[in-house]
Amino acid sequence: MSTVDIEGWNFATRQVHAGTEHHAGHRPRATPIYLSAGFVFDDFAQASGRFDGSEDGHAYTRVSNPTHAALERRIAALEGGAGALFVGSGQAATSTALLALAASGDHIVASSSLYEGSREFLRETLARFGIAVTFVADNADAAQWRRAITPRTRALFAESIPNPKNDLLDIAAVAQVAHDAHIPLVVDNTLASPYLLRPIEHGADIVVHSASKFLSGHGTVLGGVVVDAGRFDWAADDRFPQFSLERGPDGRTRIERAGELAYLDFARTLAMRFGPAASPLNSFLVLQGIETLSLRVQRQSDSALAVARWLERQPEVAAVDYSGLDSSPSRDLARTYLPRGQGSVFGVTLRGGLAAARAFIDAVTLFTRMSHLGDVRSLVLHPGSTTHVGRTEEERVASGIDPGLVRLSIGVEDPDDLIRDLAQALVAARAATSDAATPAAPETAAAASARVVEAGAR
Known part of the structure; x- marks a missing residue:
């Protein structure tokens, strides 16, 4: 042998x-x-x-x-x-x-x-x-x-x-x-x-x-x-x-x-x-x-960057915690340690808080609601009510786990399709809240999906 x-x-x-x-x-x-x-x-x-x-x-x-x-x-x-x-x-x-x-x-x-x-x-x-x-x-x-x-x-x-x-x-x-x-x-x-x-x-x-x-x-x-x-x-x-x-x-x-x-x-x-x-x-x-690790992870990282950049520009989104973004406090460290890609798991904080997060997660159709990461399928979860539910409100705030934070794990699907799903979920999130920071005019799912073309998924 x-x-x-x-x-x-x-x-x-x-x-x-x-x-x-x-x-x-x-x-x-x-x-x-x-x-x-x-x-x-x-x-x-x-x-x-x-x-x-x-x-x-x-x-x-x-x-x-x-x-x-x-x-x-x-x-x-x-x-x-x-x-x-x-x-x-x-x-x-x-x-x-x-x-x-x-x-x-x-x-x-x-x-x-x-x-x-x-x-x-x-x-x-x-x-x-x-x-x-x-x-x-x-x-x-x-x-x-x-x-x-x-x-x-x-x-x-x-x-x-x-x-x-x-x-x-x-x-x-x-x-x-x-x-x-x-x-x-x-x-x-x-x-x-x-x-x-x-x-x-x-x-x-x-x-x-x-x-x-x-x-x-x-x-x-x-x-x-x-x-x-x-x-x-x-x-x-x-x-x-x-x-x-x-x-x-x-x-x-x-x-x-x-x-x-x-x-x-x-x-x-x-x-x-x-x-x-x-x-x-x-x-x-x-x-x-x-055997397919590099192929999957490279695709997932590339797609995650495209999705994170798109989300960061949406009015319903307060913050995107992804080290590949220029706005991230960890951007310099990402350049040093993660030059091939910054991974595919990140947090997105919605302006409407818990109500927006609930509506957003319930509205997705392509993303899977699941407590897991790193799957070939894209996943979504609300940490505040699941993984971090055992913490006090003060502890969650101190850790940056806002009521409106949702966690995304990006899979290997086409990023245009992922963004289209997120766009219609943002419509639902906005409808569920009267947060003044979001636009007051109603928006249809079709109009939201048109943002994909405007922003450029890739």
Whole structure:
């Protein structure tokens, strides 16, 4: 059995071929689905070797599986990491990544602009484990990150493209802060995907993904990935004894056992014990999705920019939070970190508040009302009444989640058709509110659709 050599290949080629193994005697072109709970041992010695780590191979799918392994190799190759771990969901990836770093009495510094599930995991679940969290208000302000660090801080955590506000992370600056304090930077790269941005190239130490989103791309599976850059010096001091000091039954530390993959080895053990295992069918479907990642994400980003520019010019719209727009406070960071495209998920705030948002969402016909992102289909959601419903009104205001904010995830449909659908939904939004900031004269759906031609969808 041999693994395909990808040295020197460009991204579009890697996304199709990286991680592929050739088996002597049988060579399926697609990665097989090893739909088995466990794997047969040749003899007593092999079984023992699989469990003590002295022999390569798979023993039980909760720990590893050949289909998972192929996906892990491919994602590690695309992100520029030394290795990866595939788990049951994006939330499982985040929890595994952080719990491998912090224990009771420790501290994590995180961005306040996060996916709500991640924020609640940090704020509530980790608190129950005795892990404190400080949230930084401004992603791009390195000084805020530096001031939040304490002697017990074990990780900095943020999203490359925050959901849904698009207030980008200055990865290199925050990575420098982390490394000055000898702390790893963990970046959730879900909304960018490795096609648009590879945080490891800018100093991140660990990258996580919800593979359910852009990596799979079709809204059919759940999965999460932890990618280890393999370059953080875990033995520089005693902050991370789980890697450098604690010894297993074999008398070795994680570093002695796994070298540059000490963190990933520990994370895999942690995941094995907590049990967020994914089905091999899911890893197969994510592999299939990755083969078209660059094609989908480029199209989605291009369309999102066209849609965002059009929306920004509409009288019913108060603001569009998209880093590709010249009006975005993150525009300079987008030029640095996202030159290929700025992603396809962003927030749109309607002038009519909640009434306008309700009418707008109920009126769309092409956009799907759904709690998901990164699908080939365009999606719409109202964060204030769904993902952020657990926050107080004051917390939502502080986070920029206005009652009139709707979140769009742009798919691969024709942008002219998307704009036509949004135009008629804006008519409904305007009819539902008497906001003086919107035009008083009535407008038909046909007239609204004519805006598409005037503005130029592309």
